[in-house]
Amino acid sequence: MAMLAVQKLRPVRHPPVQGPFQKSTRPNAQFVRMAASESATSDTMPISVKVPRVLTVAGSDSGGGAGIQADMKTCAALGVFCTTAITALTAQNTIGVQGIYPVPAKFLEKQLKSVLSDIGADVVKTGMLPSAECIETLCSVLDLFPIRAVVVDPVMVATSGDELAGAGILDALGKKLLPRTDILTPNMPEASQLLGGASVTNFEEMKKAAVEIHKMGPRYVLIKGGHLSGSDDMVDILYDGSEMHEYHGSRVETRNTHGTGCSLASAIAAELAKGSQMRQAVQAAKEYVKETIQRSSKLTIGGGSQGPLNHLHRLNHWERLGQSHFKPESLLLYAVTDSSMNERWGRSTSEAVKEVIEGGATIVQIREKEAESGDFLQEAEASLKVAREYGIPLVINDRLDIALACDADGVHLGQSDLPVSRARAILGPNKIIGVSCKTPEQAQRAWEEGADYIGSGGVYPTNTKQNNKTIGVEGLRKVCESSPLPVVAIGGIKDHNVQEVMASPRPKQLRGVAVVSGLFNQPDVAVAAKHFRAILAEALDESYSRAF
Numbered sequence: 001m002a003m004l005a006v007q008k009l010r011p012v013r014h015p016p017v018q019g020p021f022q023k024s025t026r027p028n029a030q031f032v033r034m035a036a037s038e039s040a041t042s043d044t045m046p047i048s049v050k051v052p053r054v055l056t057v058a059g060s061d062s063g064g065g066a067g068i069q070a071d072m073k074t075c076a077a078l079g080v081f082c083t084t085a086i087t088a089l090t091a092q093n094t095i096g097v098q099g100i101y102p103v104p105a106k107f108l109e110k111q112l113k114s115v116l117s118d119i120g121a122d123v124v125k126t127g128m129l130p131s132a133e134c135i136e137t138l139c140s141v142l143d144l145f146p147i148r149a150v151v152v153d154p155v156m157v158a159t160s161g162d163e164l165a166g167a168g169i170l171d172a173l174g175k176k177l178l179p180r181t182d183i184l185t186p187n188m189p190e191a192s193q194l195l196g197g198a199s200v201t202n203f204e205e206m207k208k209a210a211v212e213i214h215k216m217g218p219r220y221v222l223i224k225g226g227h228l229s230g231s232d233d234m235v236d237i238l239y240d241g242s243e244m245h246e247y248h249g250s251r252v253e254t255r256n257t258h259g260t261g262c263s264l265a266s267a268i269a270a271e272l273a274k275g276s277q278m279r280q281a282v283q284a285a286k287e288y289v290k291e292t293i294q295r296s297s298k299l300t301i302g303g304g305s306q307g308p309l310n311h312l313h314r315l316n317h318w319e320r321l322g323q324s325h326f327k328p329e330s331l332l333l334y335a336v337t338d339s340s341m342n343e344r345w346g347r348s349t350s351e352a353v354k355e356v357i358e359g360g361a362t363i364v365q366i367r368e369k370e371a372e373s374g375d376f377l378q379e380a381e382a383s384l385k386v387a388r389e390y391g392i393p394l395v396i397n398d399r400l401d402i403a404l405a406c407d408a409d410g411v412h413l414g415q416s417d418l419p420v421s422r423a424r425a426i427l428g429p430n431k432i433i434g435v436s437c438k439t440p441e442q443a444q445r446a447w448e449e450g451a452d453y454i455g456s457g458g459v460y461p462t463n464t465k466q467n468n469k470t471i472g473v474e475g476l477r478k479v480c481e482s483s484p485l486p487v488v489a490i491g492g493i494k495d496h497n498v499q500e501v502m503a504s505p506r507p508k509q510l511r512g513v514a515v516v517s518g519l520f521n522q523p524d525v526a527v528a529a530k531h532f533r534a535i536l537a538e539a540l541d542e543s544y545s546r547a548f
């Protein structure tokens with residue numbers, strides 16, 4: 001195959017960034033939440049922005065924890081654009097390396113030239129270099145392009161103990177690559193291998209090794225202490241030819257350290273690309289990796305002994321898993337307050353909330369169509385206090401300002417209220433956002449914009465809401481089937497029709513019923529709620545037994 005003609009480096013004018021959404025996809029709510037809150041800045045971004053760039057020349061880790069995959073995520077986390085030239089494919093997971101498929105040197109050369117002739121790189125970072133030929137190819141291409149720094153992670157053995165590059169590369173590494181290396185980052189076994197098997201097992205030996213390896217050509221040597229046994233101090237040593245600098249950090253007890261070395265080297269490359277001097281770059285990189293190990297320590301990904309990191313922990317989306325305030329089960333008996341009904345029966349909203357929760361309501365919405373803001377806030381605060389005592393979530397209907405003011409668990413929005421994406425940008429990822437939907441299109445949009453649940457109706461005619469179109473059980477089913485969001489049925493739900501709404505065959509998204517007058521226009525709210533719970537239990541049990 002003919003090689004690519006190498007084009008001259010020239011500045012490229014990129015078109016402005018387009019809107020962040022793809023129709024009908026929502027990879028996960030948090031991603032959408034981020035994109036939604038940042039869309040304003042991308043619209044106003046100047047036409048020409050110089051983005052720091054790292055080119056990583058490394059192997060692919062199919063398990064997503066090390067190699068190219070770790071490098072790209074690290075750069076993304078640190079605000080740097082990362083390009084890649086892949087040296088080998090590995091079939092790898094948290095257990096070990098099951099196979100290696102090296103990329104021919106000619107094709108490595110093609111990738112390097114494609115990237116460097118067009119996009120360019122401030123810094124080149126290398127990881128797995130499986131053969132001497134691949135090192136020679138890399139060095140000959142590096143001669144052709146302006147690069148500010150070269151970061152070399154001399155990957156030889158994966159943490160699992162599997163060999164990724166043999167002793168056959170040592171000669172080419174020493175002769176060709178190390179003399180042009182700005183920083184070399186061996187772990188302790190790699191430092192030993194570079195020195196022909198010298199012992200590197202403790203702090204003193206790490207320092208000695210740094211001095212010896214520095215003589216091989218790199219401007220800086222960073223010996224990583226991740227393999228220091230019996231030490232709680234994960235110290236890395238940086239040697240610049242005259243001084244030793246120590247970077248300390250306490251050991252995090254975790255199985256998730258696969259790819260820490262790749263991530264550290266990429267983070268150094270990213271910091272250098274942004275303009276840091278070497279010592280600051282190493283300091284910032286060490287801090288990023290330390291924080292990332294800490295924030296990933298409880299993840300369970302894969303069954304092997306070496307789990308990956310959550311490089312993008314600053315986006316916060318996995319942190320929310322398992323501690324979200326919202327659980328779809330809480331939609332089972334959704335109580336919507338009505339102050340005129342409660343007044344008629346001589347009780348305040350917060351008294352009614354207490355009774356309905358005691359009777360078995362699983363979530364409460366405070367709905368106030370007439371009240372002044374100050375009164376609404378007072379009612380909401382008193383009701384929230386009660387709901388918190390019982391550990392039941394409480395959301396505010398329509399009024400984002402009231403929800404914010406009383407720090408409610410979330411808000412329920414109608415189609416004419418603020419768009420969900422804006423509400424999400426204001427409330428952040430941890431608050432509940434529900435949205436009323438009558439149509440499949442509205443349901444799809446709710447999902448794309450980051451809602452947590454859908455309220456769908458009116459299922460039956462109702463007096464509680466004026467001019468409300470009835471969509472029937474059939475309309476409810478269509479909404480349920482139009483997005484992955486959990487749905488609560490609303491509108492004219494009474495004890496006699498719960499069975500029809502909830503019994504099998506029931507769409508799997510349908511999680512409960514929202515009730516107003518059936519709960520609050522009753523002499524005893526707790527008794528009414530208990531009654532609904534009993535009917536729901538019956539409807540769900542029946543459908544359960546029919547399904548099996």
Ligand SMILES: Nc1ncnc2c1ncn2[C@@H]1O[C@H](COP(=O)(O)OP(=O)(O)OP(=O)(O)O)[C@@H](O)[C@H]1O
Pocket residue numbers: 066157158159186187188224225226227234235236249250251252253254257258259260261262263264286289290293
């Ligand atoms: N359990 C841990 N707690 C805190 N820091 C750690 C831990 N393990 C490694 N580190 C740090 O992570 C960085 C990478 O060091 P390490 O020696 O593990 O690299 P490595 O063996 O090349 O990793 P890999 O090859 O798996 O990518 C160093 O800064 C090290 O101090």
Ligand SMILES: Cc1ncc(CO)c(N)n1
Pocket residue numbers: 058059060061066067068090092127128155157158159164258259260261262
């Ligand atoms: C592809 C690849 N590069 C580097 C390492 C070292 O962690 C690994 N395990 N896999």
Ligand SMILES: [Mg+2]
Pocket residue numbers: 153155187261262
């Ligand atoms: Mg390593």
